[in-house]
Amino acid sequence: MSRGGRGVLLALCLATAPRAARPTGFTDYGNDILASPEPRYGLSGALRLRSEIFANLDLDRGPTPSGEVFFPVSMSEPGRQVLYAGDLRLRTDLSVYAPGGMVAVKARIDVLDNLALGSGADGLTGDSRTQRPPGAAFRIKRAYGELVTPVGYLAAGRVGAHWGLGLLVNGGDCADCDSGDAADRVAFITPLVGHLVALAYDFSATGHLVRRRDEARVVDVEPAAAVRSWSVAILRHNTPAAHRRRNDAGRATWDYGATYAHRRQARDIPASYLPLAAPATVNAGQVVDRGFAAEVVDCYLSLDFGVGRIAVEAAMLLASVRQTSLTPGLGIGAEARARQRGAVFESDFGLAARVIGVGLDAGVASGDPAPGFGAQDGLSQLAFGKPGDLNGPQADMRTDRRIDNFRFHPDYRVDRILFREIIGTVTDAAYVRPHAQVRLLRLRGAELVASVAAIASWAVDVGSTPGGARALGVEIDPTLGYQTEDGLQAAFEYAVLFPFAGLDNPRLGLAAKAGQLFRLRLGFGF
């Protein structure tokens, strides 16, 4: 048996507790599936409450040439600077293990997913005495089965998707995450020469579904419009327990991986997803040529050497779209292409038995000279952008047939204001992020930790910025966090963004002013 095979079996033997539908991705290979005479069940999750205060996140710099403001402003009080928000989410990860140690079924169900506090007031708001349940209180984000065989691990269903540090594909498992990727996937993972080799096939999108005779099932009558993806990965992964053992033994631990993914779509049915004023009847006339193909290469490397950790991930996406028209019957004779590149570096160093920690993070996402950062998806940007816009489509088929801005996954968190609330994610930008933390108190399994990060950011392509300058700003993000071993997490987060000229409004002669954010986050884990 190979060294990797023994490693997997050892991991299978060491795992003792039922595990939730996490972590996600190819590092989840069934090491929690154990033989038992009876079915076993696992339930974990957390109730999260967040309350936020936003102060001048529009930066007082007026609207962009397309009329967009950086952050929502009050409807009836245009001079108001402070807005509020609050939400809650109950995340539940359910695991069911069949007797015999080979089969498990897991599901992630988010209840009241990011439900705004007070949004369900019943009746007259001033006289409301209760909150109505939302229309869809339960959101099943993952549901999949697992099978452990002598030659490897098989997972099938709607599974969480995560790779590396989460730069491009992110499962959204962090305490403050809001989205998270899921894939309708069949994946097979097997140990090979000390590594894990994974193959996955994704049903990324269907063509057009019609009901079958029993009215309960459907069939895809336009398979050429379906989007299919497949990926292959090789990685070396150590569990947290393995990291701890090796750290205790004074040994460094490497985790790394490389993946290649391919996606293809021959034809398309824009009527199925375009924002139409009235529903369109989908028929053969709505099918358009597409000729879309994309390749992704993503590599990561992480080194844990006990008193510190360094990690890096780099990704490149190449894509081409032979037919860019979204209008049936209208062909556009120009192909669009994309070459997007992004990379991040993370480091943490603990001093004095990790009472004090420091580190430096950095990242860069390739840019595109078109106006706006292009952080939003294509359907949000049907109109061409103007110089000075915050966002806009990065391709204009009249003159610009390239889309080269790389977009970090929005759940890969860098800051709290600029990229998260204003731009939407890191794209067409570079940043450095020194950070430090100190443990103020440790008592009976509880910790009180203070931390701070400073993020300086620049645009990669000056033409993308609203202000026409490269420097975007400096943000300071301090945090006071408290957590206990029995599941309570509390964090008070503050952020202040000092905008630079890249966020100014030269058209209106307005310089961007500082914005602030206060957030209280409570988590009750189980």
Place this chain on the structure above:
Amino acid sequence: MRPGLFTLLAWAATGCGENLTFGQSDGGSAPGSLSCLPNLDGQITAAEARPVLGRSVSFLVSGATGGGAVQRVDTAGVVAADGRRVWDWSRGESAERTAAVVAVPLAAQWYSAWFPGGEFVAPLDAAGRLDAIYSIDEAALYLHGSASRTESPAAGRTLLPYITPVALLRFPLSVGRRWTEVGEVRSGSLDGLSPWSQDDSYEVAVDESGELVLTGFRFQQVLRLAIKISAAPKTGGAAPTSVREVLFMFECFSVDVARATSPVFVTPDTDPGASFAVAEEVRRLGWF
């Protein structure tokens, strides 16, 4: 030059005054919804021809109406191997210019009082000197007449309201439909000449469908409209004149995506016919 870190905290305080970003209630850039998507059913309904007011459409225009220069144009097209008729207008004249066509509401125009029932206006000529006044319902696109863009142009005011609007396009447009409409102008003015009266005759035929190839675009299923327009002045003793136009209409494009206009002719023996080969002006859709 940007201030140093010590002044950054002072910047933070500046965010506590009055909000200086006015005029946006929702703060967002919510994507607009599309009002029409082609269904390629071989006909164009009123809903598929309704204009989007204020949206500019760019055309590449060669020649100039009234300028006398002519160019060759293939209004007949060719039948491809699969039986489809194809018009290849992908190559334009070297001296093309760009013209923007924008439909705007009638209410704000100086001549609105003379066109009751009119809804919107669009340029009538490439030079932007004249406007045409339209309205639309489920049955037709009506032409109410024309007027000079400005109230007192140097060439003199033009104001030609029809007594009864003419149904320029009858919906649904489909191959084989044809009709004739007459618009009567009484006591109007033409280039400052007033009173001016004339009868305008519109003979419209939707006579072909097929594929139209433009520079950068390929429309799979256009309808070809062959129109003969005749103007018979009732005053001044001027002779009746006629012109032929070939228009290509595509679903959900409120304007024709390409158009050729023949030279003006006076007598039947100089009529170039519906598939004329020489045009005085050709306009083709540019990037919109």
